[in-house]
Amino acid sequence: MRLRNLTLLSLAGLVAFAFATPARAGSFSFTRLGDLPGGDIYCVANGVSADGSVVVGNSHSASSGIGEAFRWTSGGGMVSLRDLLVNHGVSNLTGCKLVAATGISADGRTIVGYGTNPDGNTEAWIATVPEPATITLAATGLACACVIAARRRRRQHV
Numbered sequence: 001m002r003l004r005n006l007t008l009l010s011l012a013g014l015v016a017f018a019f020a021t022p023a024r025a026g027s028f029s030f031t032r033l034g035d036l037p038g039g040d041i042y043c044v045a046n047g048v049s050a051d052g053s054v055v056v057g058n059s060h061s062a063s064s065g066i067g068e069a070f071r072w073t074s075g076g077g078m079v080s081l082r083d084l085l086v087n088h089g090v091s092n093l094t095g096c097k098l099v100a101a102t103g104i105s106a107d108g109r110t111i112v113g114y115g116t117n118p119d120g121n122t123e124a125w126i127a128t129v130p131e132p133a134t135i136t137l138a139a140t141g142l143a144c145a146c147v148i149a150a151r152r153r154r155r156q157h158v
Helices: 081-087 132-156
Strands: 006-011 015-020 029-032 038-048 054-061 068-073 077-080 097-104 110-116 122-128
Touching (some): 068 110
Parallel strands (some): 038 097
Antiparallel strands (some): 015 029, 097 110
16 A cells, blocks of 8 residues: 655644655654744645655744745755745745745645735735756856856957
């Protein structure tokens, strides 16, 4: 009998934990997801990707006050979803608060949730996070473009 890949539990709604339940009995694992830095210790997991590698939910942080959407990966830990998006070039978040991520696609890239718009009204949102290879490729491309531009400037001044 095959068990599900990951079961989420929020203990008293305060801290999120992940319990992996693999196909063979006796090899369960447990991972504390932590919380966002600076706020009250509070974290709720609301969704998980099909393979259990990405978890989303909401946590308190120093800047959020009420709650902030997060994305957790085993490699990167818990990060503010807003910070992640802004750091990857999403610029239309001015005045918006991403309060909670409530669901995630099977591949872990598309996340839905709710927050407040610049007028303070509650609104649903959807965000797509690029694959790590895409991010690395984009960063490499940007670095190459900067080097080429610097070389061209030097050649023009010689």
